[in-house]
Amino acid sequence: MDVKQIKSNYSQMYTGELLKLVSEIKDLREEVIPILRAELEKRNEKKHVLEIDEYLSSKSTTNNKGSLEDIIDIDAYVNARLASGELMESIVDDLKSRGVDLMSRALEKSLKEEDLIESISEQKYAGQSDEEIKQEYSFNDKEINFLEKKIKLKSKNNLQVGILSIIVGVFLLFLRVLGMHLRILIFAVGVILFGINKIFVSNKQKKSVL
Numbered sequence: 001m002d003v004k005q006i007k008s009n010y011s012q013m014y015t016g017e018l019l020k021l022v023s024e025i026k027d028l029r030e031e032v033i034p035i036l037r038a039e040l041e042k043r044n045e046k047k048h049v050l051e052i053d054e055y056l057s058s059k060s061t062t063n064n065k066g067s068l069e070d071i072i073d074i075d076a077y078v079n080a081r082l083a084s085g086e087l088m089e090s091i092v093d094d095l096k097s098r099g100v101d102l103m104s105r106a107l108e109k110s111l112k113e114e115d116l117i118e119s120i121s122e123q124k125y126a127g128q129s130d131e132e133i134k135q136e137y138s139f140n141d142k143e144i145n146f147l148e149k150k151i152k153l154k155s156k157n158n159l160q161v162g163i164l165s166i167i168v169g170v171f172l173l174f175l176r177v178l179g180m181h182l183r184i185l186i187f188a189v190g191v192i193l194f195g196i197n198k199i200f201v202s203n204k205q206k207k208s209v210l
Contacts, residue, residue, distance in 0.1 A: 006032050010039040022048050025055055041076070053077045057098065074100060113150075121151050124208035148209045155205035158198045165195030 010018065021028065021036055028036070037052045053076075078091055092102050120133060130144050139147075169192030176185040 007035050007039075010035055013039075015043055015045065018043075019045070019048060022051060025052065050077070074102075074105065078102070117147060117150050117154060120147055121154075121205050121208045124151075125204050151205050151209050155202045155209075158202035158205065162195040162198030162200075162202060165191050165198060167195075169195060 018036065018040055022040070025033065025036075033052065033056065037049055040052070041049045074095075078095075082088065082091070095102055120137075123133060124130075133139065134141075134144055169188045169190075172184050172188030172191065176182075176188060
């Protein structure tokens with residue numbers, strides 16, 4: 001029986017029948033376990049989704065077949081454990097002992113998002129349409145709207161940082177006039193230029209989503 005047919009069969013089964021399969025998971029073919037997991041997740045059977053994740057995790061550790069991240073969806077795994085009432089601190093410590101650093105993953109994800117927002121902002125400023133961007137990145141309307149909100153927020157933040165930097169720079173220049181060290185003058189000019197650049201970037205981002 002092919003995977004497509006198995007998926008169809010699982011979708012038509014009663015939840016009790018699916019849970020029986022979970023109890024017999026060791027006897028299932030490896031390729032059908034993710035299908036079973038997806039169907040249970042669709043039915044909000046978080047406890048049993050977590051049970052499957054734990055099984056896959058222990059199996060990967062026993063067989064040394066890649067890391068935990070290669071076997072399961074870490075984000076879904078964490079959400080399932082949180083939904084079961086477990087504390088985030090406990091989950092973080094447990095995953096770290098299994099070679100998954102949630103803090104590093106979060107930082108990497110954040111940096112990738114920043115790069116993506118910056119890239120799309122530049123493309124939109126250059127005149128690329130939403131339809132072209134949707135096609136290039138395989139985005140839907142909801143994702144495009146979310147990114148535009150992010151770009152607007154970054155524009156606002158850059159404007160605030162730019163204005164504050166210029167104010168600080170001007171204040172430092174005033175201190176220099178009062179006879180402070182030459183280094184303050186150099187630093188003040190740098191701060192003002194940084195602020196001007198932030199305002200310029202803010203304007204570009206604002207225009208890209210108008």
